[in-house]
Amino acid sequence: MSVGHVARALEEAKIATIVIAVKAFETRMRMMSLPRVLLVPQLLGRPLGSPFDEKLQIDILKTALQLLEKAEQNGIVQDYH
């Protein structure tokens, strides 16, 4: 919720945001009507994956940044595969 409120405030100030959230947070994220959300199939507390899995961490971030760039409207929720 906290990060959702941060995202909404930044967007109001004309700063684009991308939220990277674990899949368990999907309901919360959707209910907050956030501009762009990448849902990752990872465990709570490890949204970027396991410790030292640098390859996965970078790929999740790259995918998130691509979503940041291509989104043209509010409410984009994309699953990371």
Place this chain on the structure above:
Amino acid sequence: MQKENNPESFEAFIKSFFYGKRSDLSFKFLSDLTPEDASTFIQNLFKDVVDSLDDGDLFRVKQRMLQGQIQGYREQKNFEYDDGPFHPLEKPLSSIKLSLLTSSGHFLKGCDPEPLGVENMTQEEAERRVFDFLKEEPQLSEIPFDSKPEDLMVRHGGYDIRAALKDPNVSFPYQRIVHLKDQGVVEKLTSNAYSFVGACSQMRLLKKTLPDWVDKFVNQGVEAVALVPV
């Protein structure tokens, strides 16, 4: 053996993982499952553990936990908005200034935000007092992007920090953001990345804290922020 007069119910057992006598932040979702669903989850997890011991593949254990967490959090509803603001990225990604903000509770050694006025609060105390955190205004920690992982600390009463203690990038991916900047995926980063404890008063965050945080980003000419909730 003396017979116990008041045996613990299964419902009390699963509730105890949510800040009770068996508090476990990776399994606190059990308290949000029905007793039937929790029973099925535990039974299937035991089966998966044995199968994984046989073939050495822990993937099915992770998937079982993932499905349990998804099921537990599915009905959690708090803030609901019919619509939201949207600001498009106005430049190519490769020419923007990016920042990072997470609710993971990271901070630099020597810069402890001392939540609730407590010096050197332990993770155990943060978990025990998580409901006190929910009444407080959050504090933003500034962490230079060139910090060494060994100079970072993490404390958060709302999630299992064990992975974050081993590698901050699991919830505060600041080194991976630097890697992408070095590859030219984005042009610039702010000097600092930012983190706070997401378990905080939403009303204080909305009415008191956020305007200052937003100004901080606006004043640095930030065009986009990657946000990571935990």
